[in-house]
Amino acid sequence: MHMSLPQRFPPPVTARKSPISRLRNIITIVAATFFVLIFFLAIKFYLPSTQSFIHIENSPTPTTATAAVAPEPPQKNLEPIHEDKPVPSLIPDIFNPPTPSIERLSINDGDSLILTGVKNGTKWHSASRPPARKDCWSYTARFKPYISPSEEVLDLISNNNKPTNNRTFIVRLSTGHPWKKEFNLHARAIVLEAGLANYDVFFLVHTDLSSSKRKKWIKDHVPKEFRNLTQTFSTQDIKNWLNGTAPFKNIMENNHLALQMFVTNNKQYDFTYSIESDVRLIGRWDEFLTDIDNEYKSHRERQEPDQDMPETPDLVTFEALKRPGKEWVWLDDKCIKDFEGREDLRTSIGPMWGWSRRLIEKMNEYNAKGVDCYYEYFAPTIAYKENLTTFFYQHPIYCPRKSASGKHSLKLEELGKNDPRTVQYDKVPTGCTYFFVNPHSQAFWDQWYKARKNPDSCWPTALVHPIKGEFFN
Numbered sequence: 386m387h388m389s390l391p392q393r394f395p396p397p398v399t400a401r402k403s404p405i406s407r408l409r410n411i412i413t414i415v416a417a418t419f420f421v422l423i424f425f426l427a428i429k430f431y432l433p434s435t436q437s438f439i440h441i442e443n444s445p446t447p448t449t450a451t452a453a454v455a456p457e458p459p460q461k462n463l464e465p466i467h468e469d470k471p472v473p474s475l476i477p478d479i480f481n482p483p484t485p486s487i488e489r490l491s492i493n494d495g496d497s498l499i500l501t502g503v504k505n506g507t508k509w510h511s512a513s514r515p516p517a518r519k520d521c522w523s524y525t526a527r528f529k530p531y532i533s534p535s536e537e538v539l540d541l542i543s544n545n546n547k548p549t550n551n552r553t554f555i556v557r558l559s560t561g562h563p564w565k566k567e568f569n570l571h572a573r574a575i576v577l578e579a580g581l582a583n584y585d586v587f588f589l590v591h592t593d594l595s596s597s598k599r600k601k602w603i604k605d606h607v608p609k610e611f612r613n614l615t616q617t618f619s620t621q622d623i624k625n626w627l628n629g630t631a632p633f634k635n636i637m638e639n640n641h642l643a644l645q646m647f648v649t650n651n652k653q654y655d656f657t658y659s660i661e662s663d664v665r666l667i668g669r670w671d672e673f674l675t676d677i678d679n680e681y682k683s684h685r686e687r688q689e690p691d692q693d694m695p696e697t698p699d700l701v702t703f704e705a706l707k708r709p710g711k712e713w714v715w716l717d718d719k720c721i722k723d724f725e726g727r728e729d730l731r732t733s734i735g736p737m738w739g740w741s742r743r744l745i746e747k748m749n750e751y752n753a754k755g756v757d758c759y760y761e762y763f764a765p766t767i768a769y770k771e772n773l774t775t776f777f778y779q780h781p782i783y784c785p786r787k788s789a790s791g792k793h794s795l796k797l798e799e800l801g802k803n804d805p806r807t808v809q810y811d812k813v814p815t816g817c818t819y820f821f822v823n824p825h826s827q828a829f830w831d832q833w834y835k836a837r838k839n840p841d842s843c844w845p846t847a848l849v850h851p852i853k854g855e856f857f858n
């Protein structure tokens with residue numbers, strides 16, 4: 386664009402402040418503003434678009450939730466979804482959810498991210514799908530509202546759970562959990578953000594202490610604001626509940642049983658998410674959970690005539706389903722027999738799952754018939770065999786190489802009858818920042834933390850697992 390000063394611009398008037406002079410001042414200000422605008426627009430357009438990690442905006446500190454960006458399905462060959470933005474739940478004035486200070490231009494498959502402000506940071510590659518939102522978070526921006534919350538905000542946490550909520554979000558812990566500072570920020574974020582999306586939240590702690598000692602343990606370890614939301618269960622509770630119907634090894638290998646018991650005893654919940662203590666999220670939980678809902682909805686709208694997908698999926702996984710390999714250490718002959726062969730087994734890592742009541746009740750039925758298996762394949766296999774709907778939510782993962790560490794192993798025709806078929810399974814890498822071991826997830830998180838003082842250092846949305854060590858737990 387080419388600009389020149391207007392010819393009829395009046396000559397300078399110095400003697401008296403005339404109306405002309407006032408007009409001139411106004412015109413000068415308007416023109417100056419216009420030039421500044423053009424200047425910034427020009428800068429923005431001249432920025433190289435291949436570098437995906439440029440920050441372009443420092444938004445003022447907002448006082449309300451950012452508007453949701455409608456997520457797009459991972460398939461590039463589908464039309465964009467035009468859905469109404471979900472109505473955000475009432476955000477109490479006393480709590481301002483976190484907002485990222487930076488928006489990025491875009492991230493595409495294979496793009497690399499450089500986190501500034503950290504020495505010798507890894508060059509990470511986006512290896513799965515691009516994030517659903519433009520948000521780019523510094524560690525500080527992500528956790529800021531949770532660092533020194535007011536009494537009112539702490540009260541909101543303790544009183545998060547509402548009789549009207551029909552979905553719940555469960556954090557599974559053990560008494561070995563240290564509840565250190567950084568974990569508490571994460572825990573506050575879960576309650577307040579999942580609360581915004583109308584989830585009740587519970588910290589479900591496995592303990593074999595006697596019931597009086599359990600109370601003392603809670604008082605001694607769990608920060609005050611979470612005590613109202615903390616429940617415990619023991620190995621014996623699970624055994625009693627199972628009542629000798631199915632084989633039981635230990636809590637770790639049968640991690641689903643505590644969930645089944647919880648859902649069976651808490652009838653108000655139709656749907657439950659569970660996460661292990663070492664799962665973390667870059668980004669906001671309410672937005673992440675809403676993105677999952679919206680994306681499932683878009684797949685459901687595209688279901689085929691022979692499919693019957695429920696309004697809420699029965700099992701939500703965050704790693705693409707696989708068939709277990711022959712040598713997998715967790716396979717057992719009885720389970721292979723109970724499920725009529727290895728061909729029918731389906732598995733996915735389970736640091737985070739979503740479960741419908743319908744699935745949980747089916748799992749109870751299998752237990753009653755004497756079937757119980759390792760938790761990574763018990764639920765996915767039942768969902769598969771019972772024609773329930775398993776929805777794999779593809780989320781961004783980041784790897785230090787261009788290729789991911791794992792891959793799914795199912796063909797489209799090997800998915801369950803009612804599973805979304807529009808997920809592009811052939812393009813789904815797995816591993817790296819969401820994996821069963823932590824060499825990548827931990828480095829990703831550590832680098833983000835180390836750069837926390839630099840507001841320009843930001844990471845995009847990522848569900849990260851596992852984060853180990855006392856410092857973050």
Ligand SMILES: *[C@@H]1O[C@H](CO)[C@@H](O)[C@H](O)[C@H]1NC(C)=O
Binds near residue numbers: 504505
């Ligand atoms: C960072 O990288 C440089 C050059 O590769 C190396 O000399 C230095 O030891 C590294 N520092 C750390 C802390 O790893």
Ligand SMILES: *[C@@H]1O[C@H](CO)[C@@H](O)[C@H](O)[C@H]1NC(C)=O
Binds near residue numbers: 609613
């Ligand atoms: C815990 O919840 C009860 C209601 O169930 C409420 O009366 C109480 O104030 C809560 N405790 C705290 C510490 O907020």
Ligand SMILES: *[C@@H]1O[C@H](CO)[C@@H](O)[C@H](O)[C@H]1NC(C)=O
Binds near residue numbers: 628
């Ligand atoms: C436990 O099993 C016994 C024997 O099969 C049965 O009588 C009893 O009703 C069961 N208890 C529960 C709570 O299901």
Ligand SMILES: *[C@@H]1O[C@H](CO)[C@@H](O)[C@H](O)[C@H]1NC(C)=O
Binds near residue numbers: 551655656
């Ligand atoms: C929960 O409640 C909402 C709103 O009241 C309703 O639309 C939904 O069907 C219920 N069930 C689930 C699983 O969300």
Ligand SMILES: *[C@@H]1O[C@H](CO)[C@@H](O)[C@H](O)[C@H]1NC(C)=O
Binds near residue numbers: 770771772802
């Ligand atoms: C699942 O669907 C298949 C194909 O329609 C059908 O043959 C089978 O009986 C169904 N299984 C169950 C448990 O409903």
